[in-house]
Amino acid sequence: MPLPHALLFAGPKGVGKRETADELALRLLCESRPGPYETACGTCASCVMMASGSHPDYRLVQPEAAEEEGEGGESDKKKSKQIRIGQVRELEEFFHVGGHRGGARVCVIDPAEAMNPVVANSLLKILEEPSASFYFLIISHRWRNLLPTLLSRVRRVMFNPPAGRQAQEWLARNKVPDGAKWLDFFGNAPLAVADAAASGRLRKLDAIIADLLDPQEPLAQAARWEAHVKAEGGLAMEELVIAVQKWLHDLGQAATGAAPRYFPQQNKTLSALGQRLSLPLLLQAQRQVGQLRRWANHPLNPRLFLEDLCVRAFRPLGL
Ligand SMILES: [Zn+2]
Structure with missing residues (x-):
């Protein structure tokens, strides 16, 4: 059966979607024509070009690091969250000009939700035109939010988190220190744990969670x-908000006598906190923090944003 020309790899972060897309791209481009159960040869001209990041028939479309004007005119080198329209226009050219090596051409898009509707629509125009040797491998962590018109033009392949044992074994094999204790927090996605460990974000998350388990006065908390968030290679604000959301979720579990989902090892501490909280205020806090998350990627003033977050999140505990 031939491979569909537009595949959507859908599922939570950190379960191997991008890794699979990269493997598949290598195989599609490999000029030794690997069989169905073989990997790319690693030695042909195409594999060598892929390894050096210079294959003319391969494109990776992802949010680019861009100079952004920060507040007060200072320029801020930040990774943009969006795929720009210009990136998809360049893709159009790539699509219409013939291939360089006479074989397959492959484009990886990571992730699809980084395209706003205008950008996604210009991609749709390309997807509508059939082309025998052209493959789109599209990644999405939130595929339910994608345009229905996009979903209808791709073959969706679901990626699910591995079983707990398998995930633990993978983390041990890849020598991720303390990896197993983070699996629940990251929804059993081992690659998400490994990524957070490698980037140093795990240590920062650890500090945030220690604070959440021993909550202090909200404004002092926000300052810490x-x-x-500001440190070099720091935690993205959204990641911090997600940690707070998970904590609020587990507080609700503890308050109603249910088992925590993200912090199972902290059951005792959470139950103690659960005893002193107001359930109606907790529900309100969960709603408000959910709303704050929408602004987390571009807060006007990070300090004020964090103060708002801490005040709202800690109110159910009477702080
Ligand atoms: Zn090869």
Whole structure:
């Protein structure tokens, strides 16, 4: 059966979607024509070009690091969250000009939700035109939010987190220190744990979670967290908000006598906190923090944003 020309790899972060797309791209481009159960040869001209990042028939479309004008005119080198329209226009050219090596051409898009509707629509125009040797491998961590018109033009392949044992074994094999204790927090996605460990974000998350398990006065708390967000290679604000959301979720579990989902090892501490909280205020806090998350990627003033977050999140505990 021939491979569909537009595949959507859908599922949570950190379960191997991008790794699979990269493997598949290598195989599609490999000029030794590997069989169905073989990997790319690694030695042909195409494999060598892929290894050096210079294959003319391969494109990776992802949010690019861009100079952004920060507040007060200072320029801020930040990774953009969006795929720009210009990137998809360049793809159009790539699509219409013939291939360089006479074989397959492959484009990886990571992730699809980084395209706003205008950008996604210009991609759709390309997807509508059939082309025998052209493959789109599209990644999505939130595929339910994609345009229905996009979903209808791709073959969706679901990626699910591995079983707990398998995930633990993978982390041990890849020598991720303390990896197993983070699996619940990361929804059993071992690659998400490994990525957070390698980037140093795990240590910062650890500090945030220690604070959440021993909550202090909200404004002082906000000041401490600001340092974690501002530090070089720091925690993204959204990641911090997600940690707070998970904590609020587990507080709700503890308050109603249910088992925590993200912090199972902290059951005792959470139950103690659960005893002193107001359930209606907790529900309100969960809603408000969910709303704050939408602004987490571009807060006007990070300090004020964190103060708002801490005040709202800690209110159910009477702080
Ligand atoms: Zn090869």
